[in-house]
Amino acid sequence: MYYDKIGVAVDIVIFTIKDNDLKVILVKRKLSPFKDMWAIPGGFIREPESIEAAAMRELMEETGVKDVYLEQLYTFGEPKRDPRGRIITVAYFALVDSTKVKPIAKTDVYEAEWHSVYGLPKMLAFDHEEILKYALKRLRYKLEYTTVGFQLLPDRFTLTELQKVYETILNRKLDKRNFRKKISSLNLLKASDDYKMEGAHRPARLYSFKEKEYIFPRGVI
Amino acid sequence: MYYDKIGVAVDIVIFTIKDNDLKVILVKRKLSPFKDMWAIPGGFIREPESIEAAAMRELMEETGVKDVYLEQLYTFGEPKRDPRGRIITVAYFALVDSTKVKPIAKTDVYEAEWHSVYGLPKMLAFDHEEILKYALKRLRYKLEYTTVGFQLLPDRFTLTELQKVYETILNRKLDKRNFRKKISSLNLLKASDDYKMEGAHRPARLYSFKEKEYIFPRGVI
DNA sequence: TAAATAGTGTCTCTTAGACAATATTAT
DNA sequence: ATAATATTGTCTAAGAGACACTATTTA
Numbered sequence: 001m002y003y004d005k006i007g008v009a010v011d012i013v014i015f016t017i018k019d020n021d022l023k024v025i026l027v028k029r030k031l032s033p034f035k036d037m038w039a040i041p042g043g044f045i046r047e048p049e050s051i052e053a054a055a056m057r058e059l060m061e062e063t064g065v066k067d068v069y070l071e072q073l074y075t076f077g078e079p080k081r082d083p084r085g086r087i088i089t090v091a092y093f094a095l096v097d098s099t100k101v102k103p104i105a106k107t108d109v110y111e112a113e114w115h116s117v118y119g120l121p122k123m124l125a126f127d128h129e130e131i132l133k134y135a136l137k138r139l140r141y142k143l144e145y146t147t148v149g150f151q152l153l154p155d156r157f158t159l160t161e162l163q164k165v166y167e168t169i170l171n172r173k174l175d176k177r178n179f180r181k182k183i184s185s186l187n188l189l190k191a192s193d194d195y196k197m198e199g200a201h202r203p204a205r206l207y208s209f210k211e212k213e214y215i216f217p218r219g220v221i
Numbered sequence: 222m223y224y225d226k227i228g229v230a231v232d233i234v235i236f237t238i239k240d241n242d243l244k245v246i247l248v249k250r251k252l253s254p255f256k257d258m259w260a261i262p263g264g265f266i267r268e269p270e271s272i273e274a275a276a277m278r279e280l281m282e283e284t285g286v287k288d289v290y291l292e293q294l295y296t297f298g299e300p301k302r303d304p305r306g307r308i309i310t311v312a313y314f315a316l317v318d319s320t321k322v323k324p325i326a327k328t329d330v331y332e333a334e335w336h337s338v339y340g341l342p343k344m345l346a347f348d349h350e351e352i353l354k355y356a357l358k359r360l361r362y363k364l365e366y367t368t369v370g371f372q373l374l375p376d377r378f379t380l381t382e383l384q385k386v387y388e389t390i391l392n393r394k395l396d397k398r399n400f401r402k403k404i405s406s407l408n409l410l411k412a413s414d415d416y417k418m419e420g421a422h423r424p425a426r427l428y429s430f431k432e433k434e435y436i437f438p439r440g441v442i
Numbered sequence: 443t444a445a446a447t448a449g450t451g452t453c454t455c456t457t458a459g460a461c462a463a464t465a466t467t468a469t
Numbered sequence: 470a471t472a473a474t475a476t477t478g479t480c481t482a483a484g485a486g487a488c489a490c491t492a493t494t495t496a
Binding site for chain 2: 003004005006007008009044045046047048049050051052072074075077078079086087088090
Binding site: 175177178181182185197199200201202203 | 484485486487488489492493494495496
């Protein structure tokens with residue numbers, strides 16, 4: 001049986017919260033096509049490796065971390081999306097703790113940097129703007145109905161920091177009392193006996209996420 | 222730049238409600254691998270066509286209908302999932318009105334038939350059991366939070382028929398009054414002046430879905 | 443004691459779920 | 470009249486959202 005073979009890439013939208021801002025890693029391409037333009041990090045699947053393994057490898061190469069939240073987003077495959085030929089991409093999104101991650105520029109790119117999702121370059125390579133917008137939509141949706149938000153924080157954090165994560169991603173203010181009531185009712189946090197002492201004000205209690213192991217979901221939905 | 226090229230297929234889980242049962246189309250394979258086993262309908266992407274176009278084409282070939290609900294599900298790509306070599310599949314799910322669809326057996330299969338999801342063959346070809354289970358999970362999730370359920374009904378239907386759709390998919394009984402209250406509050410239905418006269422009992426009013434055009438979602442989520 | 447952030451409770455409104463009686467048709 | 474299905478409303482409990490004051494620390 002005959003079938004066309006086509007190139008399959010993975011691209012990863014790597015989110016973090018940094019400086020009270022929601023950021024993604026973008027890389028500046030050193031090679032054609034879209035030379036000198038910003039793109040989402042990614043690369044081709046290398047035989048034999050599963051799609052998810054390729055995504056994890058790219059994530060590792062790009063950030064130096066593994067064991068972070070990684071979820072398949074969507075597969076993009078318009079015939080003309082890549083001028084080199086027929087190439088589809090399986091897009092993923094990842095959530096990382098910015099205190100543990102520094103973008104790493106691989107050899108085929110000039111730079112790898114955190115960019116605010118609220119101030120992206122006007123043009124991105126390929127269909128990466130579409131991928132990024134969809135990732136942001138999915139992230140916001142997930143934030144409301146799941147606990148993915150915890151993946152963006154260090155091991156111990158204050159409730160105000162957690163609330164800031166939510167506010168930054170959803171891009172709106174939340175009521176402090178309602179937020180805490182809600183989080184408390186979920187019963188997901190463990191209070192520590194330690195406080196974050198910083199500044200001339202009452203210290204904030206540090207909490208950690210109860211679940212040690214996070215079950216990596218196929219899509220949950 | 223060098224990259225491995227791999228085979229890319231689409232597989233479609235085609236759901237319907239028929240005989241008060243949730244069913245999917247399965248085809249019996251005439252060719253190796255998995256000869257004589259049941260599989261989800263699918264096929265390879267033909268250049269040049271988008272992934273979604275391939276899915277729509279397969280759906281058309283399999284059912285004779287187009288313009289039905291079609292949503293990308295997930296991309297499955299374990300290296301050994303296909304004994305012929307490295308082939309990944311982009312899985313879709315579709316919802317069709319059983320009064321308009323009859324499964325069509327293509328040349329490479331013996332039969333194409335509706336199978337109840339509650340009594341599937343013990344073994345399915347490839348990783349199709351996993352795909353089917355995931356599709357069912359997604360369908361149930363969507364049913365609770367969106368209006369996909371309407372896609373499974375003819376243009377005009379009774380509230381009892383709509384409730385049966387929900388009960389069949391969710392595999393549990395729903396309270397009639399609460400169900401109608403909920404549907405009514407969504408304000409999605411248009412009551413007609415006609416009734417379904419059938420049997421020795423009070424006739425049921427026929428309703429239709431207000432939205433003429435359904436916006437085909439990328440994933441909504 | 444002033445400035446800054448942490449922490450906490452009540453009320454209202456909406457929604458989900460449990461629950462049963464009447465209405466209309468054909469036979 | 471009987472059998473069969475359609476149609477309709479109330480009560481309660483839980484959750485979402487609006488809203489303001491006290492607590493604790495450093496300078």
